[in-house]
Structures are given as C-alpha cells and as structure tokens.
Amino acid sequence: AQKVTQAQTEISVVEKEDVTLDCVYETRDTTYYLFWYKQPPSGELVFLIRRNSFDEQNEISGRYSWNFQKSTSSFNFTITASQVVDSAVYFCALSEATMHTGNQFYFGTGTSLTVIP
Amino acid sequence: DGGITQSPKYLFRKEGQNVTLSCEQNLNHDAMYWYRQDPGQGLRLIYYSQIVNDFQKGDIAEGYSVSREKKESFPLTVTSAQKNPTAFYLCASSIAKVYTFGSGTRLTVV
Numbered sequence: 001a002q003k004v005t006q007a008q009t010e011i012s013v014v015e016k017e018d019v020t021l022d023c024v025y026e027t028r029d030t031t032y033y034l035f036w037y038k039q040p041p042s043g044e045l046v047f048l049i050r051r052n053s054f055d056e057q058n059e060i061s062g063r064y065s066w067n068f069q070k071s072t073s074s075f076n077f078t079i080t081a082s083q084v085v086d087s088a089v090y091f092c093a094l095s096e097a098t099m100h101t102g103n104q105f106y107f108g109t110g111t112s113l114t115v116i117p
Numbered sequence: 118d119g120g121i122t123q124s125p126k127y128l129f130r131k132e133g134q135n136v137t138l139s140c141e142q143n144l145n146h147d148a149m150y151w152y153r154q155d156p157g158q159g160l161r162l163i164y165y166s167q168i169v170n171d172f173q174k175g176d177i178a179e180g181y182s183v184s185r186e187k188k189e190s191f192p193l194t195v196t197s198a199q200k201n202p203t204a205f206y207l208c209a210s211s212i213a214k215v216y217t218f219g220s221g222t223r224l225t226v227v
Contacts, residue, residue: 009157033214043205045218052214091159095214105150105209105216109159 003027003106004094012114013082021077021111023092029053034068034075035093039110045091051075082115089113119144123208123219129227130195130202138193138222140208147212149191153177154205154221163206166191195224202226 005024013019025034036048049059051068059066063080079086092108121142130136142149148167152160162175166185180199185191191210195202203226208219 006159035216037218042220043207043223044220045207045209047216050214095216105152105160105162107152107160109157 004092004108006090006092006108006111008111009109010112010114012116014116015084016081018078018080019082019113021079021090021092021113023075023077023108025073025075025092025094025106027073027094027096029096031096033095035095035105036066036075036077037091037093039089039091041088048077048090079113082113084115084117087113087115121208121210121217121219123206123222126220126222128222128224130224132226133197135194135196136202136224138195138206138208138224140191140193140219141189142191142210142217143189144210144212144217145188146210146217147188148210149185150209150211151175151181151183151191151193152207152209154207160207163193 003026008022032053034051038046038048049066056068065078067076089110089112091110093105095105124139150165151163153163154160161177163177163181164172164175164183166172169185169188172183172185180196182194202224206222210217
C-alpha cells in the first residue's frame with residue numbers, strides 16, 4: 001500500500017511567489033516520523049525537517065514552513081517568496097517505529113519544483 | 118567531519134557484468150540502507166542492515182546483493198540478474214531517527 005503520496009509531480013512558479021507542496025501519508029502506527037528532503041540537481045538528499053507524530057505544532061524556518069495535520073494525515077511544506085535556488089525535487093518521507101520495518105523510509109514520488117526568474 | 122561516502126559518483130557497466138557500489142560511513146550509525154531512484158518513482162528500498170553481519174531485503178532486492186562485515190561499510194553488488202540496473206543509487210545510515218544520505222552513484226549500463 002502506498003504510504004506517502006505526493007500528488008503534485010511538477011510545479012512551476014515565478015520567483016517571489018509562495019508555493020505549497022502537498023504530502024499525504026498512511027500508517028497504522030501511533031508513533032512515526034515525517035520528513036522533508038530537498039534533492040538538488042547534484043543528487044544528494046538535503047535534510048529539511050523531521051517531525052514526530054506527537055508534535056503537531058507548525059514550524060517555520062526562514063522562508064520554509066510546515067503544516068502537520070494528523071486529522072487529515074498531511075504534512076504540507078510551504079516556501080514563501082520562492083527563489084531560483086529553491087528549484088529542486090522535494091521528497092516527503094515517513095518512518096515508522098516498528099522493528100519489523102527496520103526503521104526504513106517510505107518516500108513519496110517527489111515533487112519537482114521549478115522557480116522561474 | 119562525519120558523513121557517508123559513496124563511490125564512484127558515476128559508473129558504467131557492460132551488460133552481463135556484476136558491479137559493486139561502495140558506501141562507507143564514519144558516523145558510528147548502526148543501521149544502513151540502499152535505495153534506488155528512478156525518474157518519477159521516488160526512492161525504493163533495496164536492502165537494509167540494522168547491525169553488522171545482518172541484513173534484510175527491501176522492496177526491490179531481486180538482482181542485488183549486499184554484505185555488512187564492518188559497521189562502517191555496506192557495499193551493494195548489482196548482479197547480472199538485475200534486468201534494468203540503470204538508475205541512481207543512494208546509501209543512507211541512521212541512528213535514533215537521525216538519517217544521513219550519501220551523494221549517490223549513478224549507474225549506467227552500456
């Protein structure tokens with residue numbers, strides 16, 4: 001079963017616009033972790049945020065903000081005043097706490113963001 | 118500085134040949150993982166290892182093999198049985214829900 005869904009395959013915005021990347025997840029665990037990673041063209045995964053299932057507070061870090069809603073199983077990511085350097089593929093991921101899964105990630109299929117100057 | 122080193126960054130293989138991708142970490146992490154990335158499919162788990170001398174198949178283990186003889190090293194062998202090996206391969210390690218990824222190896226079958 002699909003664990004993490006990123007319905008937006010590609011998004012293009014003009015520089016300085018705000019953009020929200022959607023992430024919907026599925027899990028039966030009561031304890032789990034959600035992540036966002038950025039993958040620039042060079043390929044490495046850059047960690048952006050980790051949120052555990054007991055902390056529903058929204059978080060803001062500079063131009064980045066995250067909206068975690070357990071009621072809708074969503075963990076959306078907003079970039080405010082986008083810049084060309086934000087162009088990348090963004091992955092949402094889920095990690096469950098059970099030993100059976102070996103703490104592996106379940107990745108979404110990614111959203112490719114292009115910021116047009 | 119601690120981190121994960123994957124080598125080489127680019128790798129070319131002839132059809133029918135086995136090839137081994139290197140992954141080394143100096144983070145003292147117990148768990149290590151191999152993921153494969155194809156366009157539009159996100160990252161899929163190939164193998165993972167929670168401790169030395171133990172590893173488990175992930176979702177797409179067919180055609181791959183691994184070993185975990187040392188805590189620091191988790192090499193991945195892409196065998197000739199893997200029918201479509203051209204992809205981007207990422208190695209990761211973790212401890213207490215802190216994950217670190219390598220910079221990846223892009224494998225192309227020619």
